[in-house]
Amino acid sequence: MKRRRFVQSIVAAPAASALFTPLGEAQQPSPPPGNPGNTAPGLPQNPTRGNQPPGAAAQELPRLEPSVPDVAADTTAAFFTPAQFEALRHLCDLLVPSADGLPGANEAHAAEFLDFLISESPAERQDLYRKGLDALDAESNSRFGKPFASLTSTEADAILAPLHQPWQYSPPRDPLGHFLVTAKADVRTATVNSREYIAKAGSGSRRRGGVGLYWYSLD
Amino acid sequence: MSTQTWDVLIIGSGASGGMAAYTLTKKGINCLMLDAGPLVDFNRVRGTKAVYELPYRGFGKPGRLPHVVQANEFNANQWVDEKQVPYTHAPDEPYNWVRVRMIGGKSLFWARMSFRLSDYEFKAKDHDGFGENWPISYADLAPYYSKVEPIFRVAGRKEGWNQLPDGEFLEDSSPWSGAMQRFIAAAEKRSIGVTKMRRATGRGQFASSFNLLLPDAMDTGNLTLVPDAVVRNITTDRNTGLANGVNFVDRQSGREMYANARVVIVAASCLESTRILLNSKIANSSGALGHYLHDQFYITQGVQAVVPEAKDGKAPHGLMGGGGYAPRFVNLKKGKQEDFIRGYAWDFGTGGSPDPKYVPGYGAEHEKAVRSLQGTGVSVTIMGEVLPRHENYVEPDPSVTDAWGIPVLRFHAKYSDNEFKMARHAMDTFAEVCENAGFEVLTKHDQMWPPGYSIHELGTCRMGENPKNSVLNKWNQTHDVKNLFVVDGSSFVTGGYQNPTMTILSLSMRASEYLAEQMRAGNV
Numbered sequence: 001m002k003r004r005r006f007v008q009s010i011v012a013a014p015a016a017s018a019l020f021t022p023l024g025e026a027q028q029p030s031p032p033p034g035n036p037g038n039t040a041p042g043l044p045q046n047p048t049r050g051n052q053p054p055g056a057a058a059q060e061l062p063r064l065e066p067s068v069p070d071v072a073a074d075t076t077a078a079f080f081t082p083a084q085f086e087a088l089r090h091l092c093d094l095l096v097p098s099a100d101g102l103p104g105a106n107e108a109h110a111a112e113f114l115d116f117l118i119s120e121s122p123a124e125r126q127d128l129y130r131k132g133l134d135a136l137d138a139e140s141n142s143r144f145g146k147p148f149a150s151l152t153s154t155e156a157d158a159i160l161a162p163l164h165q166p167w168q169y170s171p172p173r174d175p176l177g178h179f180l181v182t183a184k185a186d187v188r189t190a191t192v193n194s195r196e197y198i199a200k201a202g203s204g205s206r207r208r209g210g211v212g213l214y215w216y217s218l219d
Numbered sequence: 220m221s222t223q224t225w226d227v228l229i230i231g232s233g234a235s236g237g238m239a240a241y242t243l244t245k246k247g248i249n250c251l252m253l254d255a256g257p258l259v260d261f262n263r264v265r266g267t268k269a270v271y272e273l274p275y276r277g278f279g280k281p282g283r284l285p286h287v288v289q290a291n292e293f294n295a296n297q298w299v300d301e302k303q304v305p306y307t308h309a310p311d312e313p314y315n316w317v318r319v320r321m322i323g324g325k326s327l328f329w330a331r332m333s334f335r336l337s338d339y340e341f342k343a344k345d346h347d348g349f350g351e352n353w354p355i356s357y358a359d360l361a362p363y364y365s366k367v368e369p370i371f372r373v374a375g376r377k378e379g380w381n382q383l384p385d386g387e388f389l390e391d392s393s394p395w396s397g398a399m400q401r402f403i404a405a406a407e408k409r410s411i412g413v414t415k416m417r418r419a420t421g422r423g424q425f426a427s428s429f430n431l432l433l434p435d436a437m438d439t440g441n442l443t444l445v446p447d448a449v450v451r452n453i454t455t456d457r458n459t460g461l462a463n464g465v466n467f468v469d470r471q472s473g474r475e476m477y478a479n480a481r482v483v484i485v486a487a488s489c490l491e492s493t494r495i496l497l498n499s500k501i502a503n504s505s506g507a508l509g510h511y512l513h514d515q516f517y518i519t520q521g522v523q524a525v526v527p528e529a530k531d532g533k534a535p536h537g538l539m540g541g542g543g544y545a546p547r548f549v550n551l552k553k554g555k556q557e558d559f560i561r562g563y564a565w566d567f568g569t570g571g572s573p574d575p576k577y578v579p580g581y582g583a584e585h586e587k588a589v590r591s592l593q594g595t596g597v598s599v600t601i602m603g604e605v606l607p608r609h610e611n612y613v614e615p616d617p618s619v620t621d622a623w624g625i626p627v628l629r630f631h632a633k634y635s636d637n638e639f640k641m642a643r644h645a646m647d648t649f650a651e652v653c654e655n656a657g658f659e660v661l662t663k664h665d666q667m668w669p670p671g672y673s674i675h676e677l678g679t680c681r682m683g684e685n686p687k688n689s690v691l692n693k694w695n696q697t698h699d700v701k702n703l704f705v706v707d708g709s710s711f712v713t714g715g716y717q718n719p720t721m722t723i724l725s726l727s728m729r730a731s732e733y734l735a736e737q738m739r740a741g742n743v
Contacts, residue, residue, distance in 0.1 A: 068272055095581045113276060121281040153582075163581045169664040185576055189278065195271040214268040215296040218257055218321065219471075 070195055075112035079119035079126075084133040085111065086149040091136065094156055095187045102201060105187050108194035114186060132179020139176070225251040225443075226738070228465055228480035230450050230495065232256075233324025234720055235707035235727040236486030237428025237436070238367075242731035244441035248738065251478060253448035253467055255487075256320030261424070268293070286315045288672060297321075297328065303622045308630040315671040316490060316630070322446055323429030324488060325674065326720070331419040331426050332544075332566070333373040334717035335364050335384040339547070339562075343713050346553055347560045350607055353712040354684045354693035357384065363725035371426055373721070375417035382562070383414075383546040383717070391415040397538040398526050398569040398597060398658075405655035406545065409648075413543040416566070419720075447471050449623050452499040453483055455700065462501070462703045468623050482702045482734065482743060486727065489708040490613060493679040494628050496690075496705070497615050502697035508690050509614050511607040511678040512630075515716055516638050516667040518601040522649045523573050524658040529595040539594055542568030547604075547716055549644070559640040561606065564716045565649055567599035577662045597658055601645040604716045605670070606637050607678050632670040642667055675719050680709035695730035702743050706730050 077085050089111045098104030105111070118129050133148075139159045140148040148156065162177035163184060171178045191197055198210065227243055229236045232254040240250050270277040270292075279292040287298050299318035308314045319325045339346060341353040341360075361384070368387040375388040393415065395403065403413045419426040436442040447470035454477075456463045462483040467476050485492040493509055496502055529539050547562030572593045578585060616629040642665040650663050683689025686698035695710050697703045706727040708719050737743040 070271070096586075097583055099583050099586055117275060117278055117281070120275075125281070160581060164579050166579055167577045167662050169666045181576075184581055186278075188575060190276060193270045193277040195269075198269065198271060211267050211269050212293040213265050214273070214293045216264050216266065217296045218259060218264060 068195060070109065075109065075116055077112050077115040079115045080130070080133065083137060083147065084130060085115065087133045087136045087147065088114065088129075090149040090151070090156070091133075091183060092187050092191075094153060094160065095184055096191045103191070103194070103196040105191045108191045108196045110187050110190035110194070113190050113194075117186075117190075128175070128179050128182060131175045132183065135176040135179070222479070224479040224481055225249060226480070227251070227482045227484060227734075228253065228478055229484045229486055230254075230465065231324065231486035231488060231492070231707070232322045232428060232433065232444065232446075233319075233486065233488060233707075234326040234428050234432075235488075235723050236484070237323070237326070237432035238724045238727040239484050239486055239704075239706055239731045240436040240442050241432040242728050243735060244436040244439040246732075246735045247439075248441060248735060250436070250442050251480065252442060252444045253450060253465065253478070254320070254322055254324075254444070254446050255449045255470065255491075256322060256324075256446060257470075258322040258444075258446045264296075286313075286671075287317050288315065288668065289317060289674070304627070305619060305621060306628045306630060307616050307619055308632070312631060312633055313669040314630040314632050315669045316628075316676070317671065317674045318488070318491075322433070322444070323425070323427045326427040327425060327429055329426075329674075329720060330718070331421070332718040333368065333371065333375070333386070333417045333419045333721045334546075335386055336360075336715050336717055336719075336722050337382050337384050339382050339551070340713055340715035340717075343561070343715075347550065347555055349560055351681075351683060351688070351712055354682055354689075359693075360722070360725050360729065363729045364721060367721060367724045367728060370431055371419035371721075371724070372421060373417060373419050374415075376415040378412060378414050380412060380414075380546065382548075382551060386417065386721075388417070389420065393541070395543075396540040396569060397535075398529075398656075399541055399543060401656040402567075402569075402597070402652060402658075403543070405652045408655070409548075409652065411545055411548045411648075411652070413545045416542065416544045448476070449625070450487070450495055451623070451625055452495060453485070453501055453703070454499075455501060460700060462700055482704070482738065484731075484734075485703070485705045486707050489676045489679060490628060492705055492707055492709045493613060494615070494626075496680065497613075497628075498626055502690055502699045502703060504699050505687055505689055507681060507683075507688055509679050510609045510612040511681050511712075512611040512613060512632055512670075512676065513605040513607040513678050513711075513714055514671060514675040515673045515714065515718075516601075516603045516605055516634065516642065516670070517673045518603075518642060518646065518665060518667050520574070520598050520662075521601040521642075521646045521665060522597075522599050522653060522660060522663045523577055524597040524650070524653040524660045525573060525592055525595040526569070526597060526658055527595075531591045532593070534594060539570040541570070542566070557640070557644060559637045559644065561604040561637070561641070562716055563601055563603035563641055563645045565599050565645070566602060567597065567649070569597045570594055571596040571598060573598070573661055597653060599649050601642065601649070601665075602673065602716050602718075603638060603641045603645060603667075604714065606635055607681075607711075607713050608635065611670070613679060634667065634670065638667065639665075675708070675714065677708045677711040677714040677719060680705050681712050682710050683712065694733040695726060696734075704730055704734060 092105035092111045096105040118126055136148040144155055162180050171181050226249040229239050229252045240252055243250055273292045275292055277292050284290040290298050299320050306316055338357045341356050344350055344352045365387050374391045376391045377385040406413055448467045449470050451466040453462050454464050464479040545565040549562045550556050573596045575589045578588050611632045613628045613630050615626040619627045621627050646663050646665040650660050653660055680690045682691035691710050695704050695706050708723050
């Protein structure tokens, strides 16, 4: 009782806003007063049908199930040059191949996603990627006379040698090493956070790649 | 139009402001509380999403919150927008200032670690000669810790250690896992004590001013809470020099407003409080305002080890799991026993999985290696005391203002040799104890996050006996203006290695009780 009175004495937002449930948003019922519940912070409550917030009353709203764009379409990769993108695709396949029935980086469209992410990133990151991908091709042409995208995994391993070094807090000084260490982490994240991977891997842990509690922007 | 003069005007609704309101309203004192942020309906502003539904697939929008390492794509909207309320620093002196503006403040999201400071902190100068003592001792604050801990329902285990005094705990008598027992035995050989984490369990979802302090204050009928009120400055009476009110802007409409008050309590969080005082050009005859900025340095995953017996999913039941806290064990005898003064704590756990970046290689082999280490991890966050130094300070930036035209803070902060040496010692010692316990150390490093990362910013408005080198007296009352109090972490003289929230709450309660008596006696 006390809690509810506290909230009502200062809130200016209209109760009618509870009627509008944006598409795709899981319904969040208000916990009943006086029941602290045992929900740990950060975990979403299970939406239940019957528990409507006050004011919603008898108005049953339809529950549509939206998809994400990646179900329907491919990302248009426009940031990297075609040569850089081919090198990136091949690198993705080497870093995170599909294994044990789980999608790898290419099935997860990690390269396309990273093209988008890097296009929005600060100049320093963009430089790191571009120079790194160019360096892969330069090394590959120098050693094997063909672009990185054409290398076998054995041939590529010679160029990916920096990834066999033990971890260090500061990234490698040489641009290629620095890029590879960064890409190793980014490609993995882009893969395990993808719809394809999560669908196959199950919900996994809440913290990694699964469902989380999202904050909408405050008024 | 309100021509009302409020008894007490409290700026800020977080831990310290909430406690001031809780204490004063229960004594029948009429309080107005202003907070720069909104009152949030947590059921409306949060919802479940899968990470692949987020625009950046969990990476977060690049460059959105460059100084908030704790931000991720799920929680980005809960932090103060760095473009709306910027701050500045030289490129080689980074500072991570992490802020929340909503009713309840950071107390909505804190990690809840709840410790008492000891006379190693309150009388630090007596112990090793550096800096100043607090003008109070542990004995002065102990009764307030004892009142605060039950409100926040702090769980812990009594140990009887001087450097980490016991509290009024919900007793934690949970057992240790096998891995923890091995670590504890190895630590004990070096006289390093490990205890259960001390944590505010709160009620329900929160251990916050929002649910533990403000509702009770409201119920007295003596609290008026105005969200979305961005304070510009505190005004003073031309003749008496006393504080008499506050200029603020209504965040939603942009209207400029003014509230009258008999007493002003600043509780806007450490640096926002100091910012308000600096912009008000008030209470700074000492010149100390803005100086002695400190926090705790944090090293996350300073050591990453694994328990070999747990690899490949072979951990027997009860081997892995749970964590502990090892408070300062160095420099406990008077003076200096290491090549640095003061001390640090380890906050560590077992049963996690090492980050794949720590495992060399790539591809299918790498994935196998990473999987074999799942659940085998032992890793530590090192939390070290930072010396409060005059040369670490904030000042109003001469040319940058925020979205409301209020001058922002310019930071000057660097670590000293003492911190670097302490960091190395903390890393090396933890790694050694791991090895003695039969764990395999995968990686270790002693690289600290920038100052401010801990979100325990302290000092800049310190208390002291001497009005020439401090802003506040031992009651959190400014030396210069007797009806002006500052009750948050800015009042600290030195912060130790301990998380500060319990101390902030206790100081605020104590200062508020003193203020109430002074008002009753007609002195303020």
